[in-house]
Amino acid sequence: MIIFLADDLGYGDLACYGNPIIKTPNIDQLAKEGVLLTDCHSGAPICSPARAALLTGRNPYRLGFYYLANAKSFMKSKEITIPEMLKKKGYQTCFFGKWHVSILEKNKVNQPGPSEQGFDYWMGTSHNAFDGPANTKDFIKNGVPVGQVKGWYCDVIVDEADKWLTEKRDKNKPFFLYIASHEPHTPISPPKEYSDMYDNSTVDSLEKTINYGHVERTKRNISRNKKEYYGTVTQLDNAFGRLMKTIDQLGLKGNTLVFFTSDNGPEDPVSFDESRGKWDDPIRDKCFGTPGIYRGMKRYVYEGGHRVPGIARFPGAIAKGSYSDKLFDGTDLFPTICKLINIPLPEGVHYDGTANFNAFLNKKTKRTEPAVWFYPNWEDTYFRLPEMEIRSGDYALIGWLPPKPDSMKLNDWFFKYGPVKYELYNLKNDPGQQDDLAGEKPEIVNSLSGTMAKLWKEMRDEGRQNKQ
Known part of the structure; x- marks a missing residue:
């Protein structure tokens, strides 16, 4: 192997x-x-x-x-x-x-x-x-x-x-x-x-x-x-x-x-x-x-x-x-x-x-939980990027944490906050993620954002224990 x-x-x-x-x-x-x-x-x-x-x-x-x-x-x-x-x-x-x-x-x-x-x-x-x-x-x-x-x-x-x-x-x-x-x-x-x-x-x-x-x-x-x-x-x-x-x-x-x-x-x-x-x-x-x-x-x-x-x-x-x-x-x-x-x-x-x-x-597998990716983009607004994506079928939900205050340490920032802003893309129709559907499909955003917030909190809290 x-x-x-x-x-x-x-x-x-x-x-x-x-x-x-x-x-x-x-x-x-x-x-x-x-x-x-x-x-x-x-x-x-x-x-x-x-x-x-x-x-x-x-x-x-x-x-x-x-x-x-x-x-x-x-x-x-x-x-x-x-x-x-x-x-x-x-x-x-x-x-x-x-x-x-x-x-x-x-x-x-x-x-x-x-x-x-x-x-x-x-x-x-x-x-x-x-x-x-x-x-x-x-x-x-x-x-x-x-x-x-x-x-x-x-x-x-x-x-x-x-x-x-x-x-x-x-x-x-x-x-x-x-x-x-x-x-x-x-x-x-x-x-x-x-x-x-x-x-x-x-x-x-x-x-x-x-x-x-x-x-x-x-x-x-x-x-x-x-x-x-x-x-x-x-x-x-x-x-x-x-x-x-x-x-x-x-x-x-x-x-x-x-x-x-x-x-x-x-x-x-x-x-x-x-x-x-x-x-x-x-x-x-x-x-x-x-x-x-x-x-x-x-x-x-x-x-x-x-x-x-x-x-x-x-x-x-x-x-x-x-x-x-x-x-x-x-x-x-x-x-x-x-x-x-x-x-x-x-x-x-x-x-x-x-x-x-x-x-x-090329056969479908039922995932135990959705695939999710994180990256703590804490830099200033010129470089600001979203922090997370979650996939569900053809849809990808993008999540943003609130901007990090200059006075707050990185760890304190992402352990305190969850996602507050979202973008939604249909990857089948829009693989380049250019057409944000969040305003058109609030029911999908609400469903996926709840799962995203749950996984974010669960993973970061377990990670916090593992850092100690």
């Missing part, structure tokens, strides 16, 4: 999802051999919470996880993860790549890492990708720093995964491999041969047709940088292809479930920061990821912030070249895997995900 997690890869960034520019033949091939999900979501619209949701099957707000992993915010060891459950069935468990649900450097903060969360063997980093794509210096292997590692991140971790699969794995036992790349997260700087593929007039013309989530990105002309992003996605595709070639050569294709997805929507370049009178964070000027037809980018609770690529291959169980428009959330992976291998969910734990292999078969 393999989960391959890209970082900041948008719903519309792959050729098999309709991107007219970026070449992704290896990921496209996975879709030809399995199912392409058109309503797949990460568990949150930002990195660390989404990763925690994937590993635990629980909304990250229940875990006390609202933003990025740091010295005070991390996934606690009491949380039960996918590898911990699989070990009960004799699985070998292995992780390579970006961890980012706790700090791995024990000399900085003593937090649980992959070993404490069920992985037998691992090599990873806990930083937020900002050490650069090449010459990464902070890899840690099974708790021991390994020093400088040469090469681009996706290539390094796939090389390590290939080595584990071919040389270190017990061939008589089933395995679970979780591999998490930094690409195409910033900083973006692929090998020249990849960016050169996209340095031409045809690409220049096609780029003008790309939708960037209905988001004002930047007034500067940064189009010269697009080849870097496009090249990075193709480089990621090439690394993924090498991993799949190893799986095929080892004769593992027929009995290995492979799931490819992303941790959240695409990053966007920063517009002018009027509050500070400058262009902020120019490192993001190379971000040309797209959510396709959907609204919003990374950090947005609109669909573009958490609707992500999702492709699954499991020969004999999933039809080749199939499509599914059934909702699959990042929190669904945990209960889905448990049901596949016939392990009951732990008692006394509230799971937000649903055993949902049916989504891979």
